[in-house]
Amino acid sequence: MFTDPPSSPSYYELVYEVTKNIPFGRVSTYGAIADYLALGSARMVGWALHQCGNLGDGVPAHRVVNRKGELSGRVHFRTPTLMQELLEAEGVVVVDDKIKDFKEIYWHPQEMEE
């Protein structure tokens, strides 16, 4: 849940909170977060993380990928391979910029409330 709402609540702040709640070794998707926050558009999630400037604020943006399990946002990281490096460091197998067994480690924000 969002225990520390910002003084200026914005949807991207919510995206950060949800992203931070992604369990270690698990990954989520833009669509899942957009659906959970009822943003209406998965693009808003990607845009929100873009504003975050990727890591640096404790937001594990590398755990968020597109619906196909591809590291579509890796180019926005400090280095194109950083996203894969971080995922592999968590035990996530990445092959050709795509997450292996994606549906096995897929995590939906709804799970953190159950």
Add this chain to the structure above:
DNA sequence: GTGATGACGCAGT
């Protein structure tokens, strides 16, 4: 105020 862009998703082919 209008047009274009974007870390995407889904329906149709």
Add this chain to the structure above:
DNA sequence: GACTGCGCCATCA
């Protein structure tokens, strides 16, 4: 199963 086109909503020029 893979590719294409359209739609989503907010921000920037």
